[in-house]
Amino acid sequence: NAGVTQTPKFQVLKTGQSMTLQCAQDMNHNSMYWYRQDPGMGLRLIYYSASEGTTDKGEVPNGYNVSRLNKREFSLRLESAAPSQTSVYFCASSPAGLAGNTIYFGEGSWLTVV
Amino acid sequence: KNQVEQSPQSLIILEGKNCTLQCNYTVSPFSNLRWYKQDTGRGPVSLTIMTFSENTKSNGRYTATLDADTKQSSLHITASQLSDSASYICVVSASGYSTLTFGKGTMLLVSP
Numbered sequence: 001n002a003g004v005t006q007t008p009k010f011q012v013l014k015t016g017q018s019m020t021l022q023c024a025q026d027m028n029h030n031s032m033y034w035y036r037q038d039p040g041m042g043l044r045l046i047y048y049s050a051s052e053g054t055t056d057k058g059e060v061p062n063g064y065n066v067s068r069l070n071k072r073e074f075s076l077r078l079e080s081a082a083p084s085q086t087s088v089y090f091c092a093s094s095p096a097g098l099a100g101n102t103i104y105f106g107e108g109s110w111l112t113v114v
Numbered sequence: 115k116n117q118v119e120q121s122p123q124s125l126i127i128l129e130g131k132n133c134t135l136q137c138n139y140t141v142s143p144f145s146n147l148r149w150y151k152q153d154t155g156r157g158p159v160s161l162t163i164m165t166f167s168e169n170t171k172s173n174g175r176y177t178a179t180l181d182a183d184t185k186q187s188s189l190h191i192t193a194s195q196l197s198d199s200a201s202y203i204c205v206v207s208a209s210g211y212s213t214l215t216f217g218k219g220t221m222l223l224v225s226p
Contacts, residue, residue: 004157042118042203042216043158090157098207098214100146100165105157 002026004106006091012112013081021076021109023091030096032074033058033103034066036087043090049074050097081113116141118206118217126223131194135220137187137204145207149178149189152201152219161189161202194224 004025013019025032030051035043045058047066055066063085065077074093078085089109094101121136139147146165150158162171162178164187170179175192191198201219208215 040218042218044216045214092157098145100163102160102163103148103214105159107157108155 004091004093004104006089006106006109008109009107010110012114013078014114015082017081018077018079019081019111020078021089021091021111022073023075023106024073025091025093025104026072027093027095027104028071029093029104030071031094031098031101032068033092033094034064034074034076035090035092035105036060037090037108038087046076046089078111081111083113085111086113087111116206116208116213116215118204118215120202120204120217120220122220123218124221124223126225127194129194129196129224129226133191133194133222135189135191135202135204135222137189137217139185139187139204139206139215141185141206141208141213141215143209144182144185145209147178147180147187148205148207149176149187150203150205152203154200158203191222196224196226198222199224 007022033048034046037043049055049068052071067075091106094103118139148163149161152158164180177190180187203219204217
């Protein structure tokens with residue numbers, strides 16, 4: 001089972017460039033999330049989608065946009081990358097929200113902005 | 115402010131030994147507490163999830179405890195193996211849809 005699949009695995013961007021991180025899940029989950037993980041910090045929520053057709057800001061949404069393309073896919077876009085966005089990005093999904101549900105994470109996307 | 119503090123930051127133990135990792139939280143109102151294992155270069159994988167009414171839960175050699183009164187949790191690893199080398203992350207959920215507070219993790223190294 002693939003679970004949560006993220007692409008690309010690694011990416012180097014120049015400041016000001018744009019890019020989209022892709023995420024797909026094959027578990028028929030309703031809810032999907034994008035987190036970033038920085039050294040010395042816990043994971044922080046960027047955006048989430050409670051269900052197909054809805055998206056909401058998380059803790060650190062500035063500089064990002066998201067699209068819930070369909071039930072399976074949730075993409076994260078950096079319109080004008082900045083060095084502060086150098087991080088590891090994790091997509092995740094859960095059956096329906098967070099209450100008591102296990103959250104399944106992808107393998108991560110390493111992004112470096114120079 | 116919701117916070118999750120984990121200790122120790124890092125730990126080295128010999129293969130076959132037991133260890134206990136600690137998690138203290140100030141998340142309110144409490145909904146549930148999760149422990150995740152994150153191998154280097156990989157995504158976090160769920161070990162346990164406990165609600166307010168549960169005070170212990172096991173997953174193989176991993177046993178998590180929860181004291182909701184003192185707002186403390188521990189993760190006990192029995193008979194450690196080299197494959198247990200990873201970061202262990204405590205995550206607390208507050209009531210409400212999007213609120214998860216992640217600890218910074220404890221980095222465990224199991225040495226042969």
